[in-house]
Amino acid sequence: MEVTEVMGMTDNQWKDNLRVQLEDWEEVEEFLRAGKTEEALKKIEKVKARINKGLQD
Numbered sequence: 001m002e003v004t005e006v007m008g009m010t011d012n013q014w015k016d017n018l019r020v021q022l023e024d025w026e027e028v029e030e031f032l033r034a035g036k037t038e039e040a041l042k043k044i045e046k047v048k049a050r051i052n053k054g055l056q057d
Contacts, residue, residue, distance in 0.1 A: 021047075 024047045031040035
């Protein structure tokens with residue numbers, strides 16, 4: 001029987017992940033403040049796709 005060890009994220013990996021998420025949401029916020037709704041929705045779809053892919057891996 002093969003045992004697979006699952007490793008969690010390091011503190012730095014977690015913080016990098018949060019930084020990427022923050023940058024994504026800041027970009028969405030900028031689009032919305034500028035009235036660029038379509039661009040904001042496209043960015044949201046990209047973020048959702050990336051999250052869904054990460055959940056499937």
